[in-house]
Amino acid sequence: MNVFDEIWAWFANPENWSGYASIPVRLVEHLGYSALAIVCAFVIAFPLGAILGHLHRGGAVVLTIANLIRALPTLGLLTLMVILAGIGLLPPMVALVVLAIPPILVNTYEGIRFVNAGVVDAAKGVGLRGPSILFRVELPVALPIIMLGIRLAAIQVVASATIAAYVGLGGLGRFIFDGLGRQDFAQMAGGSVIAAVLAIATEVVFILIAVLATSPGVLGRERLRFSSLTRKKVAS
Amino acid sequence: MKNKTLKALAVGTAALLATACSAQDPMQSGGDSGGSGSETIVVGSANFPGNVLIAEVYASALEDAGFAVERKLNIGAREVLYSQVENCSISVVPEYNQALLAYVDPQAKARGTEEVDAALAAALPDSLAVLNSSSAEDNNAIAVTADTAKKHNLKTIGDLAKVSSTMTFGGPTEWEARADGYPSIQAAYGVSFTEYKLLDYSGPITIAALQKGDVDAALLFSTVPQISSMNFVVLDDPENALGVNNVTPLVCKQSVPEKAQDVLNKLSKKLTTADLVDMNVAFSLDFRDADEVAAEWVSNAGLK
Numbered sequence: 001m002n003v004f005d006e007i008w009a010w011f012a013n014p015e016n017w018s019g020y021a022s023i024p025v026r027l028v029e030h031l032g033y034s035a036l037a038i039v040c041a042f043v044i045a046f047p048l049g050a051i052l053g054h055l056h057r058g059g060a061v062v063l064t065i066a067n068l069i070r071a072l073p074t075l076g077l078l079t080l081m082v083i084l085a086g087i088g089l090l091p092p093m094v095a096l097v098v099l100a101i102p103p104i105l106v107n108t109y110e111g112i113r114f115v116n117a118g119v120v121d122a123a124k125g126v127g128l129r130g131p132s133i134l135f136r137v138e139l140p141v142a143l144p145i146i147m148l149g150i151r152l153a154a155i156q157v158v159a160s161a162t163i164a165a166y167v168g169l170g171g172l173g174r175f176i177f178d179g180l181g182r183q184d185f186a187q188m189a190g191g192s193v194i195a196a197v198l199a200i201a202t203e204v205v206f207i208l209i210a211v212l213a214t215s216p217g218v219l220g221r222e223r224l225r226f227s228s229l230t231r232k233k234v235a236s
Numbered sequence: 237m238k239n240k241t242l243k244a245l246a247v248g249t250a251a252l253l254a255t256a257c258s259a260q261d262p263m264q265s266g267g268d269s270g271g272s273g274s275e276t277i278v279v280g281s282a283n284f285p286g287n288v289l290i291a292e293v294y295a296s297a298l299e300d301a302g303f304a305v306e307r308k309l310n311i312g313a314r315e316v317l318y319s320q321v322e323n324c325s326i327s328v329v330p331e332y333n334q335a336l337l338a339y340v341d342p343q344a345k346a347r348g349t350e351e352v353d354a355a356l357a358a359a360l361p362d363s364l365a366v367l368n369s370s371s372a373e374d375n376n377a378i379a380v381t382a383d384t385a386k387k388h389n390l391k392t393i394g395d396l397a398k399v400s401s402t403m404t405f406g407g408p409t410e411w412e413a414r415a416d417g418y419p420s421i422q423a424a425y426g427v428s429f430t431e432y433k434l435l436d437y438s439g440p441i442t443i444a445a446l447q448k449g450d451v452d453a454a455l456l457f458s459t460v461p462q463i464s465s466m467n468f469v470v471l472d473d474p475e476n477a478l479g480v481n482n483v484t485p486l487v488c489k490q491s492v493p494e495k496a497q498d499v500l501n502k503l504s505k506k507l508t509t510a511d512l513v514d515m516n517v518a519f520s521l522d523f524r525d526a527d528e529v530a531a532e533w534v535s536n537a538g539l540k
Binding site: 079082083085086087088165166167168174177178180181182183 | 312313315316406408409410413433434435436440441444445448449450451
């Protein structure tokens, strides 16, 4: 029996599909940690990035902070949080939120900051003011870039939520850490495979959300038609 | 079924290696000048400070005796480390006699240092050997906070039996199922906790969890410096359920020359549990380098 057969046998074993430590339970726990972390990161990073981008202020500060945060080693931060706060949901949440903030923050800021100045001028020209410009012009136009940031954050969080198991919680990391500790290679590899597939699925889901949420005008198909129209007009 | 496959794999690998080695032997004796005398001794260690420190002590003593030494420290669980010594990728690791015996022969019933060492010598494959055990013990221990010990009047692990049904326990994943692990104290003392929280092996996570009261009792190494700095109480083990666990070098015979074995035996004679605690405190609380702390012990021990 080779390695792949062993991993397959692990997946095929009905014991791994029912009970409190089964694959479905671990999967739901994993998705729960991930969703909570992404929502928290979004609530922190999105408003900050949007407001600073709209005001065209604090770019250097935002980028520097985001890059500094990126340099924090996740496991180190997790251990530090446990030492400060004890075990529980808080330490892995802090570690994952810190992981998810930089892509959302940077992309929101950059996306809004670099919306075509002509478009913003036009919005002012038709009488829109501050918040209206942000919500009705800048955000819709920047949406693909913002969604890209959220997507990157989500993939990273889903792939990293395995660390929750390092401090006694569940999730797919349970299979990886238990398999590693007990030399149960099939279990370890099985857990890793599920986590990897989940990360890819996350990517696909967020690409779909981005396509559905973005205005057709911003997506490019409409712009093509629009630009060919204007060109004709200029020519005539 | 899975275990059988793994064992078959291990046996197969060992057989392959054995043939490879025996095929190489005549060539080596033919070209004797090939520097077999200056062969490097590879010192390995598990991934916790106490073991790393002893490995550094071995390495430092061997270097002092004129051997070329390579360090391969901080390698995962025993399961991984043992296989590395078995195929001679690593020449010597600091082991703990009873824990090693339980790993090589899960059915072994030996208790006490002498019995365990004899059983170990018999149970190990021919390519491996243990050298003399030192009196120094780095043992698994069940610890509680001073408050918990006082509140429930806890002195031995057996005292936990009446209160463990309201308590949680913190320990590493591999200890939960191991022959000399949690099942052993359950059987010996009738201890049964409401939950076994999977934490690290006597590391910062476990220590923090115990200190904050996230777990009521935890598995710690008996030489962890925080036992003194945080006032943890180590519970006595009158039934010897956790074993004796004397520090004992496990060697791959063919890669550790006899003179090097003598050096390690002499070293083991001098090493005590108090030395281990001192070195752990110097390393973990005073933040000194492991190699420096180890070299200091070696020069103070006067091995020559």
